[in-house]
Structures are given as C-alpha cells and as structure tokens.
Amino acid sequence: MRDCANSRKQRRRSLYCGVVANPFGAITDLPDVMVGHAERIGGGWLTGVTAIIPPPGTIGAVHVGGGGPGTSQTDVLAPGRLPDTVDAVTFAGGSAFGLVAASGVQKWCEEQGRGFSVGPGIVVPIVPAAIVFDLGRGGDPTARPDAAMGYDAAELAAGGEVRTGNTGAGTGAMFGVPRLKGGIGTASVRLDGGAVVGAMVVANAYGSPLDAASGSLLAAPYIGDERLRPRAPAATADPPASGPPVPMNTTLAIVATNARLGSMQAQRMAAAGHAGLARAIRPVHTLVDGDVIFALSVGEHDPVAAAPNSWAGAEQIGGLVAVESAAADAVTLALVDAILSATGVDTPDGRVESYLERYPSARP
Numbered sequence: 519m520r521d522c523a524n525s526r527k528q529r530r531r532s533l534y535c536g537v538v539a540n541p542f543g544a545i546t547d548l549p550d551v552m553v554g555h556a557e558r559i560g561g562g563w564l565t566g567v568t569a570i571i572p573p574p575g576t577i578g579a580v581h582v583g584g585g586g587p588g589t590s591q592t593d594v595l596a597p598g599r600l601p602d603t604v605d606a607v608t609f610a611g612g613s614a615f616g617l618v619a620a621s622g623v624q625k626w627c628e629e630q631g632r633g634f635s636v637g638p639g640i641v642v643p644i645v646p647a648a649i650v651f652d653l654g655r656g657g658d659p660t661a662r663p664d665a666a667m668g669y670d671a672a673e674l675a676a677g678g679e680v681r682t683g684n685t686g687a688g689t690g691a692m693f694g695v696p697r698l699k700g701g702i703g704t705a706s707v708r709l710d711g712g713a714v715v716g717a718m719v720v721a722n723a724y725g726s727p728l729d730a731a732s733g734s735l736l737a738a739p740y741i742g743d744e745r746l747r748p749r750a751p752a753a754t755a756d757p758p759a760s761g762p763p764v765p766m767n768t769t770l771a772i773v774a775t776n777a778r779l780g781s782m783q784a785q786r787m788a789a790a791g792h793a794g795l796a797r798a799i800r801p802v803h804t805l806v807d808g809d810v811i812f813a814l815s816v817g818e819h820d821p822v823a824a825a826p827n828s829w830a831g832a833e834q835i836g837g838l839v840a841v842e843s844a845a846a847d848a849v850t851l852a853l854v855d856a857i858l859s860a861t862g863v864d865t866p867d868g869r870v871e872s873y874l875e876r877y878p879s880a881r882p
Contacts, residue, residue: 541746542851543706545570545716546677548774548816553704553718554675555686556667562658564863565611567619568686568702569671570718570772570814574632577815578604579784580646583792583802584768584809588614591646595812597781601634601644606672607812608647609687609702609720609770612662620647622668648810650722651766652690657866680704680718683859687770691722691860692870694767694806698727699863699872703856707844713824715775715841717791717848721856723809724767725801733877737798737854740847748858751877768808769795771852773845776817777824783838788813790842794849811849858882 545551550573557566580595593599608623610616624645627633633641653659671686682688688702700721707715721727727735733751741747773791791811796802803809821837824844858881862871874881 540680540682540704540855542704542855543716544680544704545706545718545772545774546680547706548714548716548776549573550677551716551774551816552675552677553680554671554673555681556670556674557685557689558661558667559656559689562656563661564656564690564865565652565662566686566689567611567663567667567671568609568720569623569668569675570607571672571675572604572774572814572816576604577602577779577781577784578646579781579788579813580810581785581788581792582810584807585803585805586768587808587810588617588649588768589647589810590617590620591644594644595646597785602781603634603644604646604814605632605643606645607772608645608668610647610649610663610668611652611687611690613649613651613653616649616663617647618665619663619668620645622665623672625665626669626672646812648770648808650687650691650720650768650770652722655690655692655865682855684861684863687720688856691720693721693727694724695726696728697870698876699860699870701856701860703852703854703859705848705851705855707848707851709824709840709844711824713775713777713819713821713841715773715844715848717771717773717845717852719849719852719856720770721853722767723769723799723802724804724806725799727799727853727857734880735798735854735857735873736800737850740797740850741854746882748854748880748882750880752879766806769799770810771795771849772812772814773848774814774816775841775845776819777815777821777841778818779815779821779841784813784815787842787845791845791849793846795853797850798853813845
C-alpha cells in the first residue's frame with residue numbers, strides 16, 4: 519500500500535524511485551513548471567491528487583467540454599476577470615468531494631508567498647481545480663482525497679521527470695467501455711523557433727481508446743515517431759475482460775506553453791486541446807464525462823516564431839494556430855502515455871487490466 523501519511527522524506531524519495539525519461543516528453547519541459555503527486559492505494563483506497571505549479575505570473579484559462587464537470591475557481595479564468603493569473607492547478611479523484619484537495623494546495627502556495635496580492639504581506643493563491651470520478655473503486659467510497667493529500671502533492675512538486683500511470687489523480691482512473699485501467703500521462707511538442715507546448719492528461723473516460731475491431735489505440739496514427747507508436751495487437755488477442763460497467767468518468771487535461779499568450783488566446787489553446795481527446799477516445803465529451811482542459815502561458819516566447827514559413831504575411835495568426843495545433847497534439851500524446859504507463863489493478867469488482875496487460879503485443 520502506498521500511503522500519503524508516510525513521512526515526507528520517504529515520499530520524496532519514492533517520487534524519483536524508478537522514474538525513467540518519458541519518450542513523449544513532459545509538461546515539465548517548460549521552464550519552472552513543477553508537478554507533484556500524492557496517492558493512497560490499499561485498505562479501501564485507490565485515489566490521489568496531482569498538483570501542477572507554474573511560475574509566478576502565469577496566465578490561465580479553461581475550457582469545459584464534458585456534460586458532468588466538477589470544478590472550482592474556474593470562473594475567474596474567463597477573459598476579462600481579475601486576476602488573470604494562476605498559482606497552481608489541482609487534479610483530484612474523489613468526485614466532488616475531492617475538490618477540497620485544492621485547499622491544501624492553496625495553503626502550500628500561501629506559505630510560499632504565491633498568490634494575488636491583496637495587501638502588505640497578504641496573498642490569495644488562485645488554485646483552480648477539477649476532479650475525476652473514482653469513488654469506491656478501491657472498495658471504500660469514503661476513502662477520498664482531502665486537503666492534507668493536496669498539500670502533500672504540492673509539497674512534492676518538482677521539475678524534471680514526472681511519474682505517470684497509476685499515480686496522483688490517475689491512481690483510480692479507468693475507462694468505462696471497455697473496462698480498462700486508465701492513469702495519468704504527459705507529453706510535450708517543440709515548434710519552430712523554440713516554442714514548446716506541454717500537456718498532462720488524467721485518462722478516466724467513459725468512452726473507449728480502442729478500435730473495436732482490432733484493439734489498436736485510436737490515437738496510434740497520430741504518433742509520428744514509429745518507434746513510439748503502439749503496434750496493432752496480434753490477431754489472436756482476446757477483447758478486454760468483461761466486468762461491471764464504469765458509468766461515471768471524466769478526462770482532465772492541462773496544456774502549457776512558453777509562448778506569450780493573453781487570456782483569450784490561452785482559452786483558445788484550451789479549446790483546441792479538446793481535439794486531442796477527440797482523436798483518442800470514442801465517444802468523448804459525454805453526459806457522464808466532466809472533460810475539462812486548463813491552459814497556461816508560462817513564458818515570454820514570441821508566438822510569431824512558431825509560424826511555419828508558408829504563413830508568410832500572416833505570421834501572428836500562423837504562430838497562434840501552430841501553438842493551438844500543438845496543444846491538440848500534446849494532449850493526444852499525453853493520453854497515449856497515460857494508457858501505456860498504466861498498470862492493472864485488483865479491485866473489489868475484479869481485476870481491471872491495463873492496455874498492455876491485455877494486449878502485450880502492442881507494446882512499442
């Protein structure tokens with residue numbers, strides 16, 4: 519059992535234990551972006567929290583595509599609101615109960631002096647949050663994230679390599695149809711001129727990531743590097759094992775770029791990220807999915823530099839379109855990373871297999 523009540527020193531050591539470089543890149547490829555996870559597994563628990571902490575002054579935005587979102591502090595991210603900056607973003611399990619984890623992340627930010635200044639020595643951290651439904655997947659529906667788990671995730675946040683799979687907010691993540699283990703994944707895309715777009719996805723969708731006939735990942739054709747592209751499963755592979763349906767879901771994502779964007783442009787980048795989900799999940803944005811994508815602009819890189827040469831005469835538009843397109847690509851890759859890094863789990867409702875456990879021949 520992994521328990522977030524262990525000592526912080528022990529948890530910090532485990533954060534780096536066995537972590538290898540992600541072949542798809544990571545959201546932490548962006549300067550000063552940090553990610554931290556806390557989770558608890560066993561004894562009725564199968565859930566966790568992920569905190570994404572950008573540098574001070576980061577512009578934030580959000581776009582909701584699903585029919586059943588669970589969020590907090592998202593209204594302040596609309597263009598024209600005060601403030602227009604974000605101090606952290608919290609992803610958590612636990613359905614609406616898990617939103618309390620953001621208060622722990624907020625407490626950590628306050629202790630670090632991160633937040634919107636409202637007076638001498640007084641800051642109010644802006645920490646929007648979104649949740650996935652994983653209630654009871656470990657056996658106990660009252661075993662869900664709290665403020666302490668959110669604080670732990672923020673305290674463990676670091677740059678560099680990022681744990682993926684069954685960790686943080688992806689600990690209890692599952693696909694509903696067919697019943698497969700989901701998880702958390704990350705990726706990044708580099709554009710001409712030095713612009714970078716990174717993403718992180720919690721894959722917990724009602725819909726399927728698979729082609730029903732072949733078992734191949736729907737997103738596989740969008741992976742340009744053949745070395746990283748999952749193979750088509752062997753013809754003899756069986757379909758995923760049947761089990762109780764997983765009727766309540768939600769896929770969460772965050773996209774971040776070092777391109778200099780205003781709040782309206784960041785909102786368009788968040789909206790574009792949903793195309794990355796639509797490529798990889800069928801159906802997507804259903805009534806029982808609370809699909810949410812956050813967007814962060816964390817740098818001062820001129821988006822014009824990202825414009826392809828063919829956009830001569832329209833460099834500003836071309837650069838912004840390139841960033842939006844990369845956001846969709848990064849979300850797709852991060853979702854694939856979540857699927858490939860997930861591992862099967864035993865639950866009170868039976869074993870939930872991972873994709874590569876079910877289709878080992880598909881391993882890239």
